[in-house]
Amino acid sequence: MNRRVVVTGLGAISPLGLTVPQLWEGLLAGRSGTGLITKFDASGFPSRVAAEIKNYHPANYFEPKEARRIDVSHQYALVAAKEAFGDAGLTSQDYDPIRAGTIIGCTNGGITTLLSQYELYRQEGSRHLSPFLLQMMFCDMMPSLVSIKYNLQNASYTTVSACSSGANAIGDSYRLIQRGDADIMITGGTESSIVPFAIAGFCKIKAMSTRNDQPGKASRPFDKNRDGFVLGEGSAIMILEELEHAKCRGAKIYAEIVGYGMSSDAYHWTAPDPEGSGASLLMQATLNDAGLEPTDIDYINSHGTSTLLGDIAETKAVKRTFGEHAFKLTINASKSAIGHLLGAAGAIEALICTLSIRDNKIHPTINYETPDPECDLDYSPNRVTERKINFALTDSLGFGGHNVALILKKYRP
Incomplete structure (x- = not known):
């Protein structure tokens, strides 16, 4: 069922x-x-x-x-x-x-x-x-x-x-x-x-x-x-x-959840797998669960913690999973504005994805001033991005290599 x-x-x-x-x-x-x-x-x-x-x-x-x-x-x-x-x-x-x-x-x-x-x-x-x-x-x-x-x-x-x-x-x-x-x-x-x-x-x-x-x-x-x-x-x-x-009951509907995936880095207590392989495995598993292709995703609300190693590993994971489509995605990092809410981080970022889908707006990644050659995707720097969002992915990459992602979809009857 x-x-x-x-x-x-x-x-x-x-x-x-x-x-x-x-x-x-x-x-x-x-x-x-x-x-x-x-x-x-x-x-x-x-x-x-x-x-x-x-x-x-x-x-x-x-x-x-x-x-x-x-x-x-x-x-x-x-x-x-x-x-x-x-x-x-x-x-x-x-x-x-x-x-x-x-x-x-x-x-x-x-x-x-x-x-x-x-x-x-x-x-x-x-x-x-x-x-x-x-x-x-x-x-x-x-x-x-x-x-x-x-x-x-x-x-x-x-x-x-x-x-x-x-x-x-x-x-x-x-x-x-x-x-x-x-x-x-x-x-x-x-x-x-x-x-x-x-x-x-x-x-x-x-x-x-x-x-x-x-x-x-x-x-x-x-x-x-x-x-x-x-x-x-x-x-x-x-x-x-x-x-x-x-x-x-006549409820208003914000969005539909269509994918849920998990993986483990099996690498280190606090550091991410430097090649992003665990995160890439996660993203692919979530796409598979939703029955989607990488090209179906429009927007990623990233884990984006502002750590030196984590942001590079996550960027590599996105490129490994999405290939050339990675450069067509809009990505942002809510932690730039609200910090890292630890156990609530994945929840508030899923909630933000829901609002983005409703309004077709992606909030800026603030404080982005100097591009990093190793982080070379579109992170919606300091600007609101308006684009139609049919599918959004949000990933959470926890200490210990605990990786979880969700895919949300614009609701259609």
């Missing part, structure tokens, strides 16, 4: 705003969501840049008691899910709970809670620890909270595959609906890891940009002078439905 799966609702909280319209407006305007870290004193770190969410106040979304019982990463997922439900015009009367589920990706879980509670434990022992500590730090609490709030009784779990977690969640949700195990899935990713411990870890492997004097220009994928990624935070949630289920 291969049922058609469509996107009917979107929600996001990001460094460019607290809603999807704010995110999309900021991307098209070429705004940067990166800046100097304000969450803590980062003066002692080599990298002092991050893409933080601004003007977020839990009291605007949660009762005080509720906010104290859920980590900020959980909060982001619930905020994005609420927007997605509203955007889809979806209520509990519109679905059978047994046929509805949720899968949400995350990398570090409730790391903010974990570190603050550990410090409390170190100083005062266990007596003052929160009774909600375990719930707040576990990765699997994200879908658990969403399933409880919306009475989703089908599959409910977390995908953890580093930077590919959110894309994995969407892909797994797509499969459940496609093969008839569910009719509707609430899916995406969430992350809030801008904490000293995580920044220190990424600095130790020299993965982060040290362009502290130009924080708004620190993330510059495919630019010759890139020097590392910028850590971001946020959540993106998509509502996926079986086509007939969506049509029966």
